[in-house]
Amino acid sequence: VRVSPELAKIIGAEVLPMSEISLxxxxxxxxxxxxxxxxxxxxxxxxxxxxxxKLDRIRVSTLTNHCKKHIFKIEKEKTAKDxxxxxxxxxxxxLWLSPTLAEVLGYNHMSRHSVVKEMWALxxxxxxxxxxxxxxxxxxxxxxxxxxxxxxxxxxxMKYLSEHMCNDEGEFEYSRPYPExxxxxxxxxxxxxxxx
Numbered sequence: 001v002r003v004s005p006e007l008a009k010i011i012g013a014e015v016l017p018m019s020e021i022s023l024x025x026x027x028x029x030x031x032x033x034x035x036x037x038x039x040x041x042x043x044x045x046x047x048x049x050x051x052x053x054k055l056d057r058i059r060v061s062t063l064t065n066h067c068k069k070h071i072f073k074i075e076k077e078k079t080a081k082d083x084x085x086x087x088x089x090x091x092x093x094x095l096w097l098s099p100t101l102a103e104v105l106g107y108n109h110m111s112r113h114s115v116v117k118e119m120w121a122l123x124x125x126x127x128x129x130x131x132x133x134x135x136x137x138x139x140x141x142x143x144x145x146x147x148x149x150x151x152x153x154x155x156x157x158m159k160y161l162s163e164h165m166c167n168d169e170g171e172f173e174y175s176r177p178y179p180e181x182x183x184x185x186x187x188x189x190x191x192x193x194x195x196x
Contacts (some may be wrong), residue, residue: 004070006052021071022064035060094181098164099174100145107181108174114181115161123154 001018008014011024029035029043036042036057043049043058050056053066092111102108105118123129123137130136130151137154139147147160166172 002072002074003067004072006048007067007070010048010052015074018071021067025063025067026060029060095165095167096169096172098172101161101164102172102174102178104142104146106178108172108178110181112158112162112165115165116158119157119161120154129154 001021002015003011003013003021005014007021010028011021013024016024029049032046034043034046034049036044041060043060043063045053045056045058049058052070055066058066092113094109094111095115097105097108097110097115099108101115104122105115107118110118126140128137128140128143130138135153135155136151137157139150139152144150146164147157152160
């Protein structure tokens with residue numbers, strides 16, 4: 001963690017592990033002979049400690065709590081490897097859809113996340129949620145080849161959808177061409193570059 005200049009002046013470092021901070025404060029109080037009484041429960045603050053804590057006297061057990069406003073997390077910068085991991089995660093990687101699923105959604109190449117998102121939009125648009133129990137959906141004729149049941153649990157739909165997705169483009173043959181699916185982020189990015 002990074003510490004404020006006031007705290008750094010006492011402990012002698014600007015960046016330290018959290019566990020080191022209270023240890024160094026105790027050591028500094030001992031070296032300056034600031035502990036009060038034989039039990040050393042309190043520290044009588046000198047100028048540096050007063051500037052830090054804004055108190056004349058402080059209980060040793062509360063040092064860490066009083067330091068919180070002087071301690072800041074160091075944000076780790078994302079490396080190119082971290083960024084590529086998030087872009088190519090299992091849910092964001094684009095997969096090829098079976099002709100049956102492609103016909104329903106209108107696209108043949110989508111991420112798992114996008115497939116589920118579009119499927120939920122379709123369920124809501126067609127009013128397919130079971131009115132008696134919203135955890136279930138009633139499967140209509142168009143969706144029967146995908147789900148192969150009249151009623152399924154909506155949160156279990158990925159079990160059925162994953163049978164209609166693959167990494168390999170050549171596994172499916174399509175009867176017609178499909179447009180490229182673009183997420184909202186991709187659409188806004190392309191829209192801003194096309195207009196300029």
